[in-house]
Amino acid sequence: MNILFASDTDRPDEWIPELQARLPEASFRIWPDTGPPEAIDYAVVWKPEPGLLAGLPNLKGILSLGAGVDPMMADDTLPDHVPLVRMVDEGLTEGMTEYVCWQVLAIHRQAAAYRAFQAEARWRQLDQKLARERTVGIMGLGVLGTDAARALAGLRFDMRGWSRREKAIDGVATFHGEAGLDAFLDGLEILVCLLPLTPDTRGILNARLFDRLPRGAWLINAGRGGHLVEADLLAALDDGRLAGATLDVFQPEPLPRDHAFWRHPAITVTPHVASITHARTAAAGLAEEIRRLERGEPPIHPVDRARGY
Ligand code: NAP
Ligand code: GLV
Numbered sequence: 001m002n003i004l005f006a007s008d009t010d011r012p013d014e015w016i017p018e019l020q021a022r023l024p025e026a027s028f029r030i031w032p033d034t035g036p037p038e039a040i041d042y043a044v045v046w047k048p049e050p051g052l053l054a055g056l057p058n059l060k061g062i063l064s065l066g067a068g069v070d071p072m073m074a075d076d077t078l079p080d081h082v083p084l085v086r087m088v089d090e091g092l093t094e095g096m097t098e099y100v101c102w103q104v105l106a107i108h109r110q111a112a113a114y115r116a117f118q119a120e121a122r123w124r125q126l127d128q129k130l131a132r133e134r135t136v137g138i139m140g141l142g143v144l145g146t147d148a149a150r151a152l153a154g155l156r157f158d159m160r161g162w163s164r165r166e167k168a169i170d171g172v173a174t175f176h177g178e179a180g181l182d183a184f185l186d187g188l189e190i191l192v193c194l195l196p197l198t199p200d201t202r203g204i205l206n207a208r209l210f211d212r213l214p215r216g217a218w219l220i221n222a223g224r225g226g227h228l229v230e231a232d233l234l235a236a237l238d239d240g241r242l243a244g245a246t247l248d249v250f251q252p253e254p255l256p257r258d259h260a261f262w263r264h265p266a267i268t269v270t271p272h273v274a275s276i277t278h279a280r281t282a283a284a285g286l287a288e289e290i291r292r293l294e295r296g297e298p299p300i301h302p303v304d305r306a307r308g309y
Helices: 012-022 090-108 112-118 141-155 178-186 208-210 229-237 278-295
Strands: 001-006 027-030 041-046 061-064 135-139 159-165 171-174 190-193 217-221 242-247 268-270
Touching: 001 012, 012 027, 012 061, 012 278, 041 278, 061 278, 090 141, 090 190, 090 217, 090 242, 090 278, 135 141, 141 159, 141 171, 159 178, 171 217, 171 229, 208 229, 229 242
Parallel strands: 001 027, 001 041, 041 061, 135 159, 135 190, 159 171, 190 217, 217 242, 242 268
Antiparallel strands: none
16 A cells, blocks of 8 residues: 655654554655655645646545645645545644634733733733623534534633534534524624635635624634635724734735734734644544545545535
8 A cells, every 4th residue: 555645744754653553554655756656545635736636546545634625625636536534633623622712711811901011010900701701603613613612611601603504512502504694693702713615615704794793803713814804804903893813824824924914913823823733643543544445435534525625
């Protein structure tokens, strides 16, 4: 069995030993050294170069190193007969939940204001709501959104969630579809985006949506940069419709050094670190998906090409 590892961010020296230990019969190639393209059985990828996968004629599976498969779905030449597998991993989920809780708590507990007071050696106490008095909503109740929503509900935030199909999660008021969006947004003080980037969700964080939030709401985007209409965010911050935004994902990445977001006083930038797939937690699941494909079984976490995620 020949596996091509193709990522310019994930380290082959971390992944290959973890995969090799679980798939001792496998031989690995590290992109761009693909060897004979017809010999490759599986491609383990993150942001593969357009055309790379189409050039591997005997692929039996394409496995994403990330939860979001938008980079591979953007490749017009993606082979349409090969199963696509997305990344679901406890470590990735835990990392995202930590990030979302960190950022929600920073907003809720007014971290930026206290940092500014400290910079001026100023002793000032602000009014503080309890979490139960703060309404937080997560767009995207998938693997990541559900776990983050549960954790925030555990901290007693007044939690809401929005998905494409109907969902039930203990401690979370759930809404779905376009018809449920207004009710989901109504009165939300902190909006968290954990959607996948698809044709339906591209540009969803736009002026029309910001207008449906209460004045002074906050945005956290850890989904994808393509969800956000940047000019609409800047306008909403400038006129006070939004109080602030925390952005982890951008278009393009890295965020150019001269981009307005870096220096905007109401924007917190993190460099796509909300959660990262680590071999030490994710390799076992990835190896299991390859074994299933080898046995002719469907993957546990297939990508639905029609839905785009
Ligand atoms: P997932 O399990 O596939 O869940 C996606 C959720 O979004 C589902 O609840 C789905 O609804 C909902 N959704 C999709 N399209 C929708 C639409 N048009 N309207 C309403 N809801 C819609 O994905 P995941 O594993 O949670 O990952 C979510 C995203 O997080 C990834 O795609 C990626 O972009 C991002 N991510 C970012 C980082 C980072 O470090 N910043 C790390 C990992 C992932 P249904 O439940 O009805 O299907
Ligand atoms: C990271 O952004 C991922 O999709 O896993």
